[in-house]
Amino acid sequence: MKKTLPEFPTIAEAARLFAAKRLSPTELTRMLLHRIAVQDGKLNAFLLVTEEKALAAARAAERALRAGTAGRLTGIPLAYKDIYETAGVRTTAHSRLLAENVPARDAETVRRLGAAGAVMLGKLATHEFAIGGPAFDLPWPPACNPWDVRRYTGGSSSGSGAAVAAGLCLGSLGSDTGGSIRLPAAYCGIAGLKPTPGLVSRRGVIPLAPSLDTAGPMAWTAEDCALLLDVIAGHDPEDPASVPAPAGGYARGIGTPVKGLRVGVLRGFFEHDVPGTPEVQQMVANAIGVLRDLGCAVRDVRLPPVQDYNAVGRVIISAEAYAMHEAALKTRVAEFSRAFRVRVLAGGLLRAADYIAAQRRRTELIAATAAAFRDVDVLLTVPTPGPAGVLREQRHDDGFSRPLLTTVANVAAVPSLVVCGGFTATGLPLGLEFMGPAWGEATLLRLGHQFEQASGTRARRPVV
Amino acid sequence: MAARPQSPAPLTPPAELEQMVRRAGLSLNAGQMADLALAWRQVSELVERLPRAWRLADDQAYVFRLSPPAAAAGAPARQAAVAKAAGKTAARPAAPARRKPARKMSGVPARR
Numbered sequence: 001m002k003k004t005l006p007e008f009p010t011i012a013e014a015a016r017l018f019a020a021k022r023l024s025p026t027e028l029t030r031m032l033l034h035r036i037a038v039q040d041g042k043l044n045a046f047l048l049v050t051e052e053k054a055l056a057a058a059r060a061a062e063r064a065l066r067a068g069t070a071g072r073l074t075g076i077p078l079a080y081k082d083i084y085e086t087a088g089v090r091t092t093a094h095s096r097l098l099a100e101n102v103p104a105r106d107a108e109t110v111r112r113l114g115a116a117g118a119v120m121l122g123k124l125a126t127h128e129f130a131i132g133g134p135a136f137d138l139p140w141p142p143a144c145n146p147w148d149v150r151r152y153t154g155g156s157s158s159g160s161g162a163a164v165a166a167g168l169c170l171g172s173l174g175s176d177t178g179g180s181i182r183l184p185a186a187y188c189g190i191a192g193l194k195p196t197p198g199l200v201s202r203r204g205v206i207p208l209a210p211s212l213d214t215a216g217p218m219a220w221t222a223e224d225c226a227l228l229l230d231v232i233a234g235h236d237p238e239d240p241a242s243v244p245a246p247a248g249g250y251a252r253g254i255g256t257p258v259k260g261l262r263v264g265v266l267r268g269f270f271e272h273d274v275p276g277t278p279e280v281q282q283m284v285a286n287a288i289g290v291l292r293d294l295g296c297a298v299r300d301v302r303l304p305p306v307q308d309y310n311a312v313g314r315v316i317i318s319a320e321a322y323a324m325h326e327a328a329l330k331t332r333v334a335e336f337s338r339a340f341r342v343r344v345l346a347g348g349l350l351r352a353a354d355y356i357a358a359q360r361r362r363t364e365l366i367a368a369t370a371a372a373f374r375d376v377d378v379l380l381t382v383p384t385p386g387p388a389g390v391l392r393e394q395r396h397d398d399g400f401s402r403p404l405l406t407t408v409a410n411v412a413a414v415p416s417l418v419v420c421g422g423f424t425a426t427g428l429p430l431g432l433e434f435m436g437p438a439w440g441e442a443t444l445l446r447l448g449h450q451f452e453q454a455s456g457t458r459a460r461r462p463v464v
Numbered sequence: 465m466a467a468r469p470q471s472p473a474p475l476t477p478p479a480e481l482e483q484m485v486r487r488a489g490l491s492l493n494a495g496q497m498a499d500l501a502l503a504w505r506q507v508s509e510l511v512e513r514l515p516r517a518w519r520l521a522d523d524q525a526y527v528f529r530l531s532p533p534a535a536a537a538g539a540p541a542r543q544a545a546v547a548k549a550a551g552k553t554a555a556r557p558a559a560p561a562r563r564k565p566a567r568k569m570s571g572v573p574a575r576r
Contacts, residue, residue, distance in 0.1 A: 311513040318507055330489050333496065341496060346503040348488040349481075350511070357514040396499075400506035 008167040008461055011076050011224040012251075018065055018075050025061035025075025029054050029119055032077050036121070036168050039464045042149050044141045045162040047082050049122040050089055057119040064117060072231055074117030079169040081157050082123040083130055084110050084215075085204040093206045094126045096139050096335050097328055107204025108239065109173055109215055109232045116231045121169050124159030130175055130208040131156060131321055132340025134394050144391060145187060146462035147428050151388040154183030160218045161188035166464050171219040171228050177208045178313050179383065179406025181216050182418040186431025187388035189420040189462070191448060192218040193225045194406075196415045196438045198243030200229070201236030209320035210241070211359075212313065212410045221458060222419055222448030226250035229441060250442050254449045259295030261447060264376035266301060270385060273306040274405050277386040283422040283430045284382060290454050291380075296447075301372055301379060309365055309411040310403035315350065315358040316411075322347025342396040362411055369412035373437040378447055380434055381405060383418050387428035409435050417444040420457040427460075475505060 005023055006013060017023035033051055040046050054077065061075035080086065083093045085103035092098045106114065114120070125143040127133025133155050134142035143158040145151040146166040153161045157174030161184025164172055174181040176194035185192030193216045200215045207213055217228035233247035265288065270276040276284070288298050321344045322329070329336070329345065336344075372379060383406045395401065409416035414435050421432030432451070436444045452458050476484070481501055485492060492500060 307513065311510040314507070314510050315514065330491070333490065333492065338499065342499050342503050345490070345492075345496070345500050346507040348490060349484045349500075349504055350507065354511045354514070357511075357516060360518060361514050397503060397506055400503065400510065 008220070009170070010220050011073070011170045011227050012221070014076055014170060015073075015227075018070075025058040025065070025077075025119060026055065028075065029058035029077050029121070032121060032168060032170075035166075039166055040168060042464055043144050043146060043162045043166055043168070045124055045143045045159040045166070045168060046079065046122045047092060047094065047125055047140050047159070048090055050120055053089070054119050054121050057114075061117055061119060071115065071117035073113060073227070075119060076117070076171070077119045077121050077169050078113060078171045078173070079121045079124050079160070079163055080110060080173045081126050081130075081160050081175060083126055083175060083206040084123075084173055085206070086110055086120070086123065089120075089123065091123065091206070092140075093129045094133070094138060094140060095128045095337075095340075097332060099139060103204070105204065108201035108236045110204070112231050113173075113228070124157075124163055124172060126158060127156035127180075128337045128340045129206065129321070129325065130177065130180060131317070131343050132337045133158065134391060135337035135339040138337050142391065145388050146464050147189060147388070149464070150390055150392075151428070152187060152391045152394050154185075154187035154384070154388065156180040157184050157192070157218060161185060161190060161192075164188065164190045164218055164220055165462055167220075167461065171217060171224055173228075173232070174216060174218045175202075175205055175208070176214050176216060176406075176410065177212045178317055178410055179404050181218055182383045182406045182409075182416060182431070182433060183404075185218055185418040186383040186433075187429065189423075189429025189431075189457075189460075190218060190220055191222045191225050191417065191419045191452075192216065193229060193441065193445070194409055194416045195229070195233065195441055197413050198241050199233050199245070199247060199415075199439070199441065201232070201239040201242055203236055203238040207324055209317040209324075211320060212316060214410070221452055222417060222445050223251060223254055225417070226254050226445040226449070229445070233441075245439060250445050253442055254446050256446055257295065258447050258450050261296045261378060261443070262376040263291055263296045263298045263447075264301030264372060264379045265298060266303060266379055266381040268302055269306050269405060269408070270382045274385050274403055276382055279424050280382055280384075280386055280430055283432070284380075287380070287421050287432050287451065287455070290451060291447075294450055294454055298380075299376070301376055303372055303379075303408070304365060304368055306403050306405055306408060308361070309408040312358045312362045312365060313404075313407035313411045314400060315354060316362070318344065318347035319350050319355045319358075320347075322350075339396045343400075365411050366413050369408075369414060370437065373440075377443060378434050378436055378440075380432070381408075382421070383431040383433045387424050387430055406433070409433075414438055415441045415444055417441075417448045419448045419452055422455070422457060423460070429457075476501070476508070
């Protein structure tokens with residue numbers, strides 16, 4: 001690649017370089033395949049690299065660019081969490097139970113991205129079936145954090161977080177049931193969007209807990225998430241939960257000023273319920289300053305405690321995940337990772353009345369959260385109380401013994417965007433989370449983009 | 465915004481836990497049982513946090529919601545669900561659950 005070209009182009013930049021004929025999809029794809037070959041031995045982000053398919057798709061993208069038939073993502077190299085089904089390409093869910101699984105059909109989101117011209121580089125590490133991890137007793141190791149390879153990426157879209165942060169791909173698809181897009185986004189210093197339930201199809205995405213599962217984009221910037229969402233959002237009649245609501249235009253409006261936007265700070269979440277480290281508190285204070293400089297009106301807002309949302313989320317996830325895997329747990333329990341068993345088996349002992357109680361409480365929490373948006377446009381909180389911990393020290397019972405801040409948005413059925421809010425003194429990224437009312441993705445992405453621009457957090461990349 | 469005070473859930477006696485596991489149809493070794501005992505205690509604490517005092521008349525709210533008649537009439541997902549329930553073959557043949565990778569597949573496992 002020419003020296004004047006960026007080493008880590010974003011999706012938006014790559015599209016501009018393609019249009020200006022300063023970079024070709026094949027050059028970019030080769031550059032990333034080389035980077036994967038050199039760096040992924042340290043990161044374990046990829047379970048599978050589809051090199052031949054990627055180069056063939058890149059050549060097809062070049063032909064489309066020359067012919068003037070390019071789509072919105074023509075030539076953009078992406079990689080997918082390995083719970084997204086990919087036609088003719090192994091899809092394991094990071095589990096030995098699916099080690100030989102080769103779907104015949106793409107997930108709807110993968111299909112839409114392919115139709116828009118995206119180039120698939122391969123399949124990315126996850127926690128086993130999007131819940132059991134990080135685990136060291138599976139055929140593939142867990143992904144490592146590019147900012148410090150001894151540290152955890154967050155999960156379960158662990159490979160997506162690592163690969164995007166390290167610049168091994170320009171964007172990815174993750175899934176989020178209790179925080180699985182936003183936790184790796186926070187720990188890996190990237191942007192990740194958990195959309196409103198029903199906005200993005202889940203057809204062909206191996207489920208964890210269907211009443212909370214969402215599929216969404218992960219990328220270096222909020223703008224890139226908007227570009228991906230523009231393609232994957234929209235009604236899919238094959239996903240029963242898909243809603244025929246208007247979708248699109250997320251990238252187009254991203255530069256509209258945010259002056260006058262009302263931002264509510266959920267201070268109780270990270271000062272009381274799940275106290276953040278002093279560096280997290282300082283990062284939030286700095287972020288509030290940036291938002292005020294952008295013209296936002298910032299005030300404190302209260303919601304029920306994080307512990308209430310977490311209890312509802314964990315009981316629902318335990319019950320539904322157990323139900324999904326009951327047959328295999330009865331006959332092949334030893335083939336699952338220990339992390340998976342710890343997080344899922346207890347769901348088999350829950351009573352129907354417990355599950356219903358969780359669903360009832362969820363309706364109250366959805367209403368309480370929706371009511372908060374009468375007075376503000378966006379809620380601000382943090383996805384994690386601190387930076388990424390040491391990978392080998394992660395506990396299998398996280399979420400049970402310690403509540404997850406991210407589960408609030410899943411239980412409340414609202415969209416949520418995590419962007420990089422700043423860094424610790426040792427250079428680890430800290431996440432900032434914006435939640436909006438249902439269908440409020442455009443506002444979240446606009447605010448996230450302008451925060452990134454104003455705060456300068458996108459200037460640093462990890463050195464692997 | 466105080467978190468609701470929470471007392472630890474009582475430990476389920478091992479014999480009772482084994483009975484629950486048997487009733488669930490699971491067969492676990494000693495190590496798996498020990499992991500489950502810990503996880504079950506934690507899940508029980510979460511269950512304890514869920515409110516149970518509800519007015520019976522409030523119970524209508526959380527059940528599923530149908531689409532309006534006009535929207536539902538031609539919805540392919542609904543048609544597919546009806547066909548599936550009737551045991552008919554869907555318009556698109558179902559893919560086999562598992563299949564050996566094709567020999568010419570370009571995807572090469574990075575690590576095993």
